[in-house]
Amino acid sequence: MDITLxxxxxxxxxxxxxxxxxxxxxxSPDMSFLEMLDVLNERxxxxxxxxxxxxxxxxxxxxxxxxxxxxxxxxxxERTTTCQLHMRSFADGDTIxxxxxxxxxxxxxxxxxxxxxxxxxxxxxxxxxxxxxxxxPDAHATPVPKANAERAFxxxxxxxxxxxxxACPNASGMLFMGAKxxxxxxxxxxxPERMSRVVSMVAQHDAEGFGGCTNIxxxxxACPKEIPQDVISTLNRDLRSALRHQS
Amino acid sequence: xxxxxxxxxxxxxxxxxxxxxxxMAVTGIxxxxxxxxxxxxxxxxxxxxxxxxxxxxxLRTIGEPMLPHRGFLTLMEVVLLLALxxxxxxxxxxxxxARGARTQRYAVKKAVAQxxxxxxxxxxxxFLLLFIIWHLIEFTIVKVNVGGQSVAGDNPYQLVVDSxxxxxLTIIYVVAMLALYLHLAHGVFSATQTVGWTGNAxxxxxxxxxxxxxxxxxxxxxxxxxxxxxxxxVK
Numbered sequence: 001m002d003i004t005l006x007x008x009x010x011x012x013x014x015x016x017x018x019x020x021x022x023x024x025x026x027x028s029p030d031m032s033f034l035e036m037l038d039v040l041n042e043r044x045x046x047x048x049x050x051x052x053x054x055x056x057x058x059x060x061x062x063x064x065x066x067x068x069x070x071x072x073x074x075x076x077x078e079r080t081t082t083c084q085l086h087m088r089s090f091a092d093g094d095t096i097x098x099x100x101x102x103x104x105x106x107x108x109x110x111x112x113x114x115x116x117x118x119x120x121x122x123x124x125x126x127x128x129x130x131x132x133x134x135x136x137p138d139a140h141a142t143p144v145p146k147a148n149a150e151r152a153f154x155x156x157x158x159x160x161x162x163x164x165x166x167a168c169p170n171a172s173g174m175l176f177m178g179a180k181x182x183x184x185x186x187x188x189x190x191x192p193e194r195m196s197r198v199v200s201m202v203a204q205h206d207a208e209g210f211g212g213c214t215n216i217x218x219x220x221x222a223c224p225k226e227i228p229q230d231v232i233s234t235l236n237r238d239l240r241s242a243l244r245h246q247s
Numbered sequence: 248x249x250x251x252x253x254x255x256x257x258x259x260x261x262x263x264x265x266x267x268x269x270x271m272a273v274t275g276i277x278x279x280x281x282x283x284x285x286x287x288x289x290x291x292x293x294x295x296x297x298x299x300x301x302x303x304x305x306l307r308t309i310g311e312p313m314l315p316h317r318g319f320l321t322l323m324e325v326v327l328l329l330a331l332x333x334x335x336x337x338x339x340x341x342x343x344x345a346r347g348a349r350t351q352r353y354a355v356k357k358a359v360a361q362x363x364x365x366x367x368x369x370x371x372x373x374f375l376l377l378f379i380i381w382h383l384i385e386f387t388i389v390k391v392n393v394g395g396q397s398v399a400g401d402n403p404y405q406l407v408v409d410s411x412x413x414x415x416l417t418i419i420y421v422v423a424m425l426a427l428y429l430h431l432a433h434g435v436f437s438a439t440q441t442v443g444w445t446g447n448a449x450x451x452x453x454x455x456x457x458x459x460x461x462x463x464x465x466x467x468x469x470x471x472x473x474x475x476x477x478x479x480x481v482k
Contacts, residue, residue, distance in 0.1 A: 006354075019354055072357035097355040104348055151447075167359070170345035202263045211345035212264035214368060215437040221360035229440070230451045237443020239265040246260050 001027050001092040005040065007052055008099045010108055017108070019097065029088035033076060034059060034066060036087055053111040059083040061224065064159030067166065068112055069099040074163035074222035081161060081224045101162050103171035105208040118208040119160050122177060125204035129184065130192040142188050152186035155179045157225040164219035164227075170211030175219035177205050178231035185234055195245055198238040264344065265441075270337040272438035274330040279435055279461065281327060282427070286468035292481060293472065296404040303403045335376065342369055364433035364458075371426045378423040385410070411476035420473050424466045431462035 002025040010017030024040050031039070034056050041051035057065035061084040070076035076085040090096060100108050105118040144152075158179035165173050181198050184190030190197075213232055220229050260266060291302045309319040358366070385391050386406065393416050394409030411417050436458035445451040475481045 008354075069353060069356075072353060072355035073359060099353055099355070102349050102351055102353050104350055169358075169361070170341075171348035172345070199260045199263070202260075202265055206264050209348055211348035212268055212341045214341075214345075214365065215433070215440045216362070216365045217360040218358065228448060228451070230446050230448060233440050233443050233445040233451070235443075236265055236268070236441050237446065239260055239263065240269060240443055242260045243266065243269070 001029055001087065001090075003027060003036075003087075003090060003093070004095040006095065006097045007112070009052070009111055010100075011050075012110055013107055019099075027087050029086065031087045032059070032083055033068070033070070033085040033087065034083050053109075053113045055113050056083055062159060064161035067101060067161045067163055069097075069101060069166055071097050074101070074167040075161075075224055079221075079224060079226065081159075084224075101166035103162075103165045103210065105171070105173070105210050106162060106165065114162070116160070116162050118210070119162065119173070119176060121208065122173065122201050122204045123180065125200040126180060126184075126197045127193060127200060129189050131189050144187060148186040152183050155183035155186070155227065155231050158183075158223075158227050159225060161224065163222040163224060165210065167218040167222035168211070168213075169216060169218060170214055172213045172219075173205050173208070173210040174213035174232050174235060175223065175227055175229075177201055178233075178235040179227045181238060182231040182234045185238060194238065195242040198235065199242045199246065202235075202239055264341065267337045267341055268441045270333050271341070272441035274334040274337075275434050275438045277326070277330045278334070279431060279438075279465075281323075282431070282465050282469075283461075286465050289472050290468060292404065292407060293475065296402075299404045299407075300402065331379075338369070338372060362433065364429040365437075367426070367429050368433055368437075371430050374426050375423065375430055378419075378426070381419075382423075407472070408476050408481060411473040414477065417473050417477045421470065424469050427469070428462045428466040431465060432458045434458070435461050 002023070005022045005024055006019045007022060008017060009020045022040060024036065027036050027039070034054070037052060037054060044051045054068065055065050057063045059066070061081040064081070066082040067075060068082045070082070070085070075082050076089065078085050078089050098112065100106075100112045101114045101116075103114075106114040106116055109115050156179075158176060160176060162176070164175035165171055168175075181201065184197065185194055215229070215232070217229055220227060288302060288306075291299045306320050307317045311318075314322075385393070386403075390406060392406055392409050393413050411420075436454045439445055439454035439457070440451070445454045472481070
């Protein structure tokens with residue numbers, strides 16, 4: 001299949017950047033989106049041009065490193081990561097626009113690569129949890145009700161790819177943060193610092209410059225791990241509890 | 248076992264975006280309850296002139312003699328005005344934050360999950376604010392009778408009936424009620440989510456349905472009197 005790409009090219013953080021059009025002929029429908037970009041990059045290399053910079057690591061949909069805005073949808077038309085998106089999801093002759101995540105807290109480093117350290121700083125702001133270190137405790141030493149364990153697992157599926165921020169009209173990081181907060185809030189180990197953690201994380205989220213949530217749901221629709229909207233409700237409730245308990 | 252723990256950083260929960268959202272939610276719930284009561288009061292119009300005017304007068308005497316004349320009404324006006332100020336302030340602050348969070352826009356961006364009501368939340372809110380200002384000038388502050396006839400004395404029933412016999416005024420109100428439907432449908436759900444009562448999939452879905460049901464009840468109730476007047480069912 002033959003496709004036309006319009007790719008965001010930007011030489012560095014201070015470059016203005018712009019969309020550049022490339023014809024990419026003879027693509028196998030079984031290639032992943034990133035493999036298609038690899039093919040294009042090899043050609044650009046052969047032509048002595050600068051290849052397109054993009055992030056990727058595991059290429060099996062679990063690390064959260066890749067992430068592209070593909071024709072206006074985070075990770076493209078399928079509900080998966082960009083590396084697990086295949087060219088069969090497109091039609092022969094399609095024109096595909098490829099842009100980096102757009103959010104001021106995610107500055108573009110080069111081409112399609114953005115700096116997502118803001119997420120790391122939100123996690124860091126969450127701080128430690130109080131557990132005994134030393135020998136690993138028996139698995140059944142701290143019982144966790146099944147429903148709580150399952151919800152914690154659902155929240156823990158978040159891979160921090162940033163698609164929620166990219167898809168959100170407000171560039172809000174609430175789904176990501178809601179997943180992290182809910183993950184620990186559902187478990188006994190997360191209880192001692194539950195209130196201080198949510199306040200610190202939300203304060204960091206705001207300081208990074210993310211927008212507020214308007215409960216629109218674009219984030220969940222874009223999330224390759226299908227993190228549900230109700231984690232944001234848990235985040236809001238915990239912040240409200242913190243408001244009552246903190247002067 | 249001695250452990251050292253550093254104290255949590257002195258960040259204040261009340262200066263966060265979520266606190267602003269809570270302000271939106273709580274003031275929004277006040278408005279939602281108010282429009283329900285307001286809608287119910289308007290329906291009194293169907294019971295005839297004396298019933299409606301008695302109701303209007305009763306609003307001024309609620310709580311007497313414990314409260315002074317117009318005491319309850321004044322209190323309600325003050326609460327609503329403060330709530331409006333807080334709602335608008337929080338909305339514009341959050342709007343500004345959201346704009347600042349993405350200064351470089353996408354060349355192509357698709358809306359995948361966004362509902363029509365959520366899409367119109369901000370501009371619809373601005374429209375409703377302008378409408379409320381006009382509505383207050385028309386029926387409370389100046390009592391403009393767009394119907395042109397002079398109303399003898401203080402007769403709210405006549406003022407309402409005269410006004411809604413003017414077709415273009417009724418159209419303004421119908422459009423405003425459609426905007427109110429959209430704002431309430433997403434707003435009621437969104438407030439529920441913001442206060443944190445939707446911590447599972449079923450509750451989340453329930454809140455969405457509640458938003459639409461509440462919006463439908465309010466808007467249909469509000470539209471009955473003006474349309475009845477326009478079509479000559481109430482004179």
